Amino acid sequence: ERPTTVYQAIGGAATMEKLVDAFYNRVEQNALLRPLFPPSFDEVRERQYWFLTQLFGGPRLYQEKRGQPMLRARHLPFPITEKHAQAWLSCMYEAMVEAEITEPAREAMLQRLTMTAYHMVNTEIDTD
Numbered sequence: 001e002r003p004t005t006v007y008q009a010i011g012g013a014a015t016m017e018k019l020v021d022a023f024y025n026r027v028e029q030n031a032l033l034r035p036l037f038p039p040s041f042d043e044v045r046e047r048q049y050w051f052l053t054q055l056f057g058g059p060r061l062y063q064e065k066r067g068q069p070m071l072r073a074r075h076l077p078f079p080i081t082e083k084h085a086q087a088w089l090s091c092m093y094e095a096m097v098e099a100e101i102t103e104p105a106r107e108a109m110l111q112r113l114t115m116t117a118y119h120m121v122n123t124e125i126d127t128d
């Protein structure tokens, strides 16, 4: 049978774990993004794993553990500019390559995440 979700197509939980690890390793090294996050990435890494799993058609882990995503509201405490969204998306693109997520899944995921990332932008003021 052909896979019916992006989650299945990329290899499910194992690939999602690799992706999230590779992503936050990059965020941690990114001078623009690092200051927005707490010292430890452990919690956000786990929550992002739940969220991306659910977003791409896997088990509804985020809903179970955290309820309604309301992601824009949850990001309001952090000043996020277009530059942050671009940096976030480049970390994600590189993480997808590292996790060996191939086309067409990579492009489908990137398109969806691009919308979400720009939706999180909540200030025009660059402080860097």
Ligand code: HEM
Pocket (backbone or CB within 6 Å): 033, 036, 037, 038, 043, 044, 047, 048, 051, 066, 071, 074, 075, 078, 080, 084, 085, 086, 088, 113, 116, 117, 118, 120, 121
């Ligand atoms: C949480 C930054 C985009 C999903 C967070 C946190 C920060 C952050 C600082 C909170 C860390 C903490 O103190 O716990 C950013 C920046 C973005 C961005 C700078 C640039 C646009 C996104 C996108 C998604 C996402 C596109 C979804 C695909 C999440 C999730 C959480 C989170 C699921 C955890 C929310 C919870 O508390 O349950 N993000 N984020 N973020 N972010 Fe983002």
